[in-house]
Amino acid sequence: MELKVERLDFEMADLSGSRFQKVKAEELYFDNVNLTKTQINNANMRGMALNDVNMSDFRISNANLTGTEIKNANFSHAVLDHVHLIGTEFRNVVLPMEGDGNYNPNGDYKPTSFVNCDLSNGQLTNCNLANLDIRDCNISGLKINGVLVEELIKNK
Template sequence: MSKINLHELTAENCSIEKTDEEIKIWCSYDKGYAVSPQKYKSPVVIRAEVMTDSTNIRLLYDGGQLIFNWERNEEELRWCDPGTGKARSIAGAGKVPKNTWINLIWNIEVDNASVSVDGIERYRVIGDFSKVAGQIGIGSAMGSTVNVRSLSIAGTLTDEGTSIPEITEINDCLDRQKKILVNCADLSGSRFVTVKGEPLYFQEVTLAGTKITDANLSGLEIDGANLGGAYIHNIGPKMAPIDHPAYNPNARMEPVRFDRCDFNRSIMTNCDLSDIEITNCNISGLKINGILIEDLIREHEVKMLQDQS
């Protein structure tokens, strides 16, 4: 096990305050990391003594990521698989105490991976991690401050694998004559803040895990997209919470249209569905407030026949 000199870690998309005993990592938005200078290949064991003042203790390795005290649900452990890059939520495994030092261990073997907190295993998965390699990052997000007192890594050094990307900033670019053409590029982890993009065009892109907030998406068209697991909320000016920037109880939004969409097993709560028109749709099993809509339609048809007779 090699103990990393915390002063050798470099800041990517975050600010780092270094003292003799620890470092403090702060990131205003997402994906801010203190990054190891070397790359490691699996099997790897990452040990960290860390503390957060609020949310988002994050560990990053190749395509994998761990998030404790995730800002959207602190109880869930956010696990992005080091082998496949696919994200999942582990219910009840993500909460750690605030303003308290904890010991994290992320163990990636060639055929399994696990994570533990203070000696108690939180999650384990079987998979192929034999080709996982890259830099290792530890960080914060969404305004949290993460303190790191120690970081140790056991693994074989390598020149191959994933580097944690530097952030290239484009600021105050308000010249409407300038356009950006991005072709065959990896923009994973990029941020767009206070940006005007009318209209933007995306084709053959993967936007998995993308978050759009406080945005004007009127006239948005999404065609041929996989929205599995999407979380859409606070849509429409009068549906947002009172303290939300988009809240306007008197505003009226243009109608939203859905055509040839698979909403199987979707859930809608606290939504304004007034004046919705549903035509030629499969409504088997559709319930509103616990009432099966098929039954209501059948009752309506029977009543119409009785009225006619």
């Protein structure tokens, strides 16, 4: 397949409903754009950077996020389904603070859930686990501050 090479520069344009199929689109630059309900399928997004983005109701499925770094992110109601998180780091993941778009003064937020996940050999460091509910999980070797949880339960 021979590709037509063309550089486009859009400013103050409405490209809503446009379709891009079998397109090479490396090193694109988007600034102050609305990508609501955009769908990206079967794409190589290696090295892609997202900054200052609203990812509420975001969905990621069948994705390789190996080595991804997620910090200072707001993933309200996000769903990650069948993703590889090898070496992935989540940093400064917090509930919204006063002044943030999703802030709720009553603190009524939908709980963050991990379902059918393999977090073996992972680490949680300096995290708020208040009221965390662990159900039907393999806790062999699980340590909290160096203490085996199995031993605590056995000695209870």
